[in-house]
Amino acid sequence: MADLSVNLAGIKSPNPFWLASAPPTNSGYQVQRAFEAGWGGAVWKTLGDPVINVSSRFSASTFNGQKVAGFNNIELITDRPLEVNLKEIYETKKKFPNHAIVASLMVEPKQEKWHEIVKKVEAIGVDGLELNFGCPHGMAERGMGSASGQVPELVEKQTHWVKEVAETPVIVKLTPNITDVTATAYAAVQGGADSISLINTINSLMGVDIHSWNTIPHVSGKGTHGGYCGPAVKPIALNMVAECARHPEINVPISGIGGISNWQDAIEFMLMGSTNVQVCTAAMHHGFRIVEDMIDGLNNYLDEKGLARAMDLVGQTVSKYQNWGDLDLNYKVAARINPDKCINCNKCYISCEDTSHQCIDRLLDANGKSYLKVREDDCVGCNLCSIVCPVDGAIDMIEYPSEVEMTWNERQSLLGKMTIGEETVS
Amino acid sequence: MKSAESEQLTAVDLKRNFFEVKEDMKPKEAIDEANRCLYCYDAPCMNACPTGIDVPSFIKKIATGNLKGSARDILDANPVGATCSRVCPTSELCEGACVLNDVSMPIRIGDLQRHATNWAMEHEVDLFEPGVPKNTKVAIVGGGPAGLSAARELRRLGHEVTIFEAKEKAGGLDTYGIVSFRLPQSVSLWEVEQVEKLGVDIRTNCTVGKDISPETLKNDFDAVLVTVGMGQVPKLGIEGEDLTGVYDAIQFVENTKTKALTEQFIGKRAVVIGAGNTAIDAATCLIRSGARNVKIIYRRTEEEMTAYPFEFEFAKQDGVEFRWLTQPTKIIGDESGHVRQLECVQMMLGQPDQSGRRRPVPIEDSSFLMDVDIVVRAIGQSRHLDLLNAFGLNHDSGVLQLNADTYQTSSAQIFAAGDVVYGSTEYGDAMVVSAAEQGKRAAYAIDKKLSC
Amino acid sequence: MHEHQLFMEEKERIDNLVEQGYKITGIEENLSGAYVHFDYIDHDNRNVETQILHVLSADARKYFTTLLVAKEKRFD
Numbered sequence A: 001m002a003d004l005s006v007n008l009a010g011i012k013s014p015n016p017f018w019l020a021s022a023p024p025t026n027s028g029y030q031v032q033r034a035f036e037a038g039w040g041g042a043v044w045k046t047l048g049d050p051v052i053n054v055s056s057r058f059s060a061s062t063f064n065g066q067k068v069a070g071f072n073n074i075e076l077i078t079d080r081p082l083e084v085n086l087k088e089i090y091e092t093k094k095k096f097p098n099h100a101i102v103a104s105l106m107v108e109p110k111q112e113k114w115h116e117i118v119k120k121v122e123a124i125g126v127d128g129l130e131l132n133f134g135c136p137h138g139m140a141e142r143g144m145g146s147a148s149g150q151v152p153e154l155v156e157k158q159t160h161w162v163k164e165v166a167e168t169p170v171i172v173k174l175t176p177n178i179t180d181v182t183a184t185a186y187a188a189v190q191g192g193a194d195s196i197s198l199i200n201t202i203n204s205l206m207g208v209d210i211h212s213w214n215t216i217p218h219v220s221g222k223g224t225h226g227g228y229c230g231p232a233v234k235p236i237a238l239n240m241v242a243e244c245a246r247h248p249e250i251n252v253p254i255s256g257i258g259g260i261s262n263w264q265d266a267i268e269f270m271l272m273g274s275t276n277v278q279v280c281t282a283a284m285h286h287g288f289r290i291v292e293d294m295i296d297g298l299n300n301y302l303d304e305k306g307l308a309r310a311m312d313l314v315g316q317t318v319s320k321y322q323n324w325g326d327l328d329l330n331y332k333v334a335a336r337i338n339p340d341k342c343i344n345c346n347k348c349y350i351s352c353e354d355t356s357h358q359c360i361d362r363l364l365d366a367n368g369k370s371y372l373k374v375r376e377d378d379c380v381g382c383n384l385c386s387i388v389c390p391v392d393g394a395i396d397m398i399e400y401p402s403e404v405e406m407t408w409n410e411r412q413s414l415l416g417k418m419t420i421g422e423e424t425v426s
Numbered sequence B: 001m002k003s004a005e006s007e008q009l010t011a012v013d014l015k016r017n018f019f020e021v022k023e024d025m026k027p028k029e030a031i032d033e034a035n036r037c038l039y040c041y042d043a044p045c046m047n048a049c050p051t052g053i054d055v056p057s058f059i060k061k062i063a064t065g066n067l068k069g070s071a072r073d074i075l076d077a078n079p080v081g082a083t084c085s086r087v088c089p090t091s092e093l094c095e096g097a098c099v100l101n102d103v104s105m106p107i108r109i110g111d112l113q114r115h116a117t118n119w120a121m122e123h124e125v126d127l128f129e130p131g132v133p134k135n136t137k138v139a140i141v142g143g144g145p146a147g148l149s150a151a152r153e154l155r156r157l158g159h160e161v162t163i164f165e166a167k168e169k170a171g172g173l174d175t176y177g178i179v180s181f182r183l184p185q186s187v188s189l190w191e192v193e194q195v196e197k198l199g200v201d202i203r204t205n206c207t208v209g210k211d212i213s214p215e216t217l218k219n220d221f222d223a224v225l226v227t228v229g230m231g232q233v234p235k236l237g238i239e240g241e242d243l244t245g246v247y248d249a250i251q252f253v254e255n256t257k258t259k260a261l262t263e264q265f266i267g268k269r270a271v272v273i274g275a276g277n278t279a280i281d282a283a284t285c286l287i288r289s290g291a292r293n294v295k296i297i298y299r300r301t302e303e304e305m306t307a308y309p310f311e312f313e314f315a316k317q318d319g320v321e322f323r324w325l326t327q328p329t330k331i332i333g334d335e336s337g338h339v340r341q342l343e344c345v346q347m348m349l350g351q352p353d354q355s356g357r358r359r360p361v362p363i364e365d366s367s368f369l370m371d372v373d374i375v376v377r378a379i380g381q382s383r384h385l386d387l388l389n390a391f392g393l394n395h396d397s398g399v400l401q402l403n404a405d406t407y408q409t410s411s412a413q414i415f416a417a418g419d420v421v422y423g424s425t426e427y428g429d430a431m432v433v434s435a436a437e438q439g440k441r442a443a444y445a446i447d448k449k450l451s452c
Numbered sequence C: 001m002h003e004h005q006l007f008m009e010e011k012e013r014i015d016n017l018v019e020q021g022y023k024i025t026g027i028e029e030n031l032s033g034a035y036v037h038f039d040y041i042d043h044d045n046r047n048v049e050t051q052i053l054h055v056l057s058a059d060a061r062k063y064f065t066t067l068l069v070a071k072e073k074r075f076d
């Protein structure tokens, strides 16, 4: 059994799986059930001036019959008075002293407002604070959430105000609704953040009901943009985490969030620089019990890899994530179809023929049986055929390591020296 | 199903025994299954379908909720696609070809096809239109799947079409011959209605050769298409065949589809002679009619049986017993002329015959008696020799001579399709789907001929 | 469709010149691909002859620069 415990900027938890600040962490009852199920930490549903929510709040996208490929909400922060939440946080912490409880906070961008809430929350005993600069809907219209999270100066200033009084580690939760997330991440670090967490939800409109012409969801015939999360956002979140992780001046630990549904997803985020992960949609889809497989799967994976600690995973892939210009142009992969495994659905053929480089041939063998073959010389190694292939192992992308590595940057600098008319280099 | 052995059968039970065995797919079940389809390119399922239904396309449309488009895809290629979804031996055709056989479970293509065509049956939509009138008249003799399919395509091509059908209703064996618990008559009749809606004139209760002469058709129509299928089950040629209690399998099945279900078979012991799909149908109908014991006797072995494996399984599950290498030699009656016993002889397999199957030969002194109340013969179907002769067409013991490209018989004006040409030989059973495809092709051949 | 064929033809042309002793002395890349200047330089370091290849295929454009990069890396 590997050591699954993690330490995020001083916040310790028995495993890296935390519930993100959202409906699963609304109340003491829920968070205690979650800890019993195995979750290592919870970021309490965002505290602030209690709101009033609308009814009809969530919606989800179904893809080819697969429910909850993506999830959307127009819910706001907690609608319960601060005292009620604090009492339940206190009780929960008492029952689960070794689990991480982080209070998520959102108030107006005023110094005294931040000071007030930080002091009140820390007084009852939490392991850390998470500043919610993320929610893209509702709160943003009131100048909070992503409205302040999109402006680097506001991020820096508010983080700074919090740091003036905070005694526990401060995590700044970033919004993805910005062109370059490293700008606000950097601002958070400048403001003194001990850690950043990302991503919050992405601006979205789930759909339009083609029968009633209403938005999905609608509130009495009217709709508004919501926040998108769940499996569909994972690649976006992973990139944002990676961009922060590889940024030389964003040197605080990261809590990864966005579409994490199982232990494999969690490992990917950790390899890309997350010290722990936060989960919302997967728990909302399946209940708290899914953490059991997350823990078990991570543990088995670590044992298999011969790693003693989950923390050993953190950041291992970061150095491999680089600029396009530093990729080797001479590296080649080419598809090879394995006739023993191929079931002849021809999906690779038609996708390559219609939409890629026309390099798969449909041939007949000596017995008149049809088979598919890649003209490897014409194959550009785009991977499309192996992506659409329904059978594992039927298409291999064969690697042809380059004899001479040449990146685009190298080539450009060479070309710079070779502009016509200049002196010979070769 | 309630059988005579277990409980006392009532008329209601009998009726229920003839309800469709397989349930419709539930909507979610259909969508889940449709989403499992890989949407193969140049899909083998489509190539395995005799009518060439674009299977991946109709399945994709189920997945997106476009049931109208799905039904249209199916019925466009196959005018009797609702029937076929229920009666096709799919494991031998589309489902047998599905690429997922190799790595998972094949897609339930037949069930999905049924789901989509059910939608069409439940919704009054016109999926097809008659073509621009061409001033040409085609007579079709026989309103089975071959005739209906041809009629629909000819109408879509703008020809005037009249079907002459001997029975009270059109649909051929779909309406009268295929057991209700696999194919309710309503499905076949709906398909007939679709053809009628396009403006095809269907004259039922009109036997060509009796009510109207072949000559009249030749004179009044530009082309005649013969799709009369095959006839009744021939006699066994043994003593006692005229006793009460001896039935023709096709007639027997027809009775279960056209008359009130009779209680006369409850508790009876029955023997069905033959081992094709028709024999299986008769045997399972007997069980469902309350017979206490039903045996299929066949002079060869399980190996040579022509029934499909899934049919054989179905019969065994219904409780039908099989006696291989058994040949009936005499039916023995009681004083009142009713079947009492069947005399049989034990067989063994000898040298192979022309079909390559080993010929059964009687074992000397092996004859024995079986106590039975009902004997059903299911040894194939006879041919409509009289009609073919009346048309003056060349044929080989009732199998029409046909030009495979033009669908023309020995008379250039007369075309043919379906069982009348290709129907059952000893090598295997005819299929509705093949009849439908041949009907389509004959229609195109006629159109080509009449358009030049 | 057979992009590889074009590459093989262009590569052959490049290799031919290199074999004959030509050296790449200038490259101009624009919307039409690459114009690669090959110079033949004699013992007195005099430019005797220049040939310009218009290289179209991506693989060939990669190829001639790889020749140069390989040389640079060998000298490093």
Ligand SMILES: Cc1cc2nc3c(=O)[nH]c(=O)nc-3n(C[C@H](O)[C@H](O)[C@H](O)COP(=O)(O)OP(=O)(O)OC[C@H]3O[C@@H](n4cnc5c(N)ncnc54)[C@H](O)[C@@H]3O)c2cc1C
Binding pocket: B087, B088, B089, B141, B142, B143, B144, B145, B146, B147, B164, B165, B166, B167, B170, B171, B172, B173, B174, B177, B178, B179, B206, B207, B208, B209, B227, B228, B229, B230, B250, B253, B277, B278, B281, B384, B387, B417, B418, B419, B420, B429, B430, B431, B432, B433, B435
């Ligand atoms: C018991 C049984 C079960 C079967 N089960 C299946 C099955 O499960 N799946 C499958 O694919 N196939 C099955 N078949 C085979 C299938 O029914 C036939 O292959 C198909 O019906 C042939 O179509 P057809 O149009 O050629 O002939 P038919 O369906 O036989 O239609 C011929 C029509 O012509 C009419 N007719 C005949 N003579 C005249 C005349 N002189 N004048 C006017 N009309 C006339 C008849 O009344 C009939 O309506 C079964 C057959 C039988 C007998």
Ligand SMILES: Cc1cc2nc3c(=O)[nH]c(=O)nc-3n(C[C@H](O)[C@H](O)[C@H](O)COP(=O)(O)O)c2cc1C
Binding pocket: A020, A021, A022, A023, A045, A046, A058, A071, A072, A073, A075, A076, A077, A078, A104, A132, A134, A135, A173, A199, A200, A201, A229, A230, A231, A233, A257, A258, A259, A260, A278, A279, A280, A281, A282
């Ligand atoms: C219904 C709902 C309500 C949410 N409320 C909050 C919130 O109050 N505070 C917050 O920081 N994030 C909130 N989030 C965002 C989640 O904490 C999380 O960042 C996001 O859902 C991405 O993770 P996931 O893909 O695992 O769901 C909410 C998400 C959902 C679905």
Ligand code: SF4
Binding pocket: A345, B036, B037, B038, B039, B040, B043, B044, B045, B046, B055, B056, B059, B097, B098, B099, B100, B106, B107, B109
């Ligand atoms: S072969 Fe199977 S998986 Fe492929 S299209 Fe047909 S039904 Fe779908």
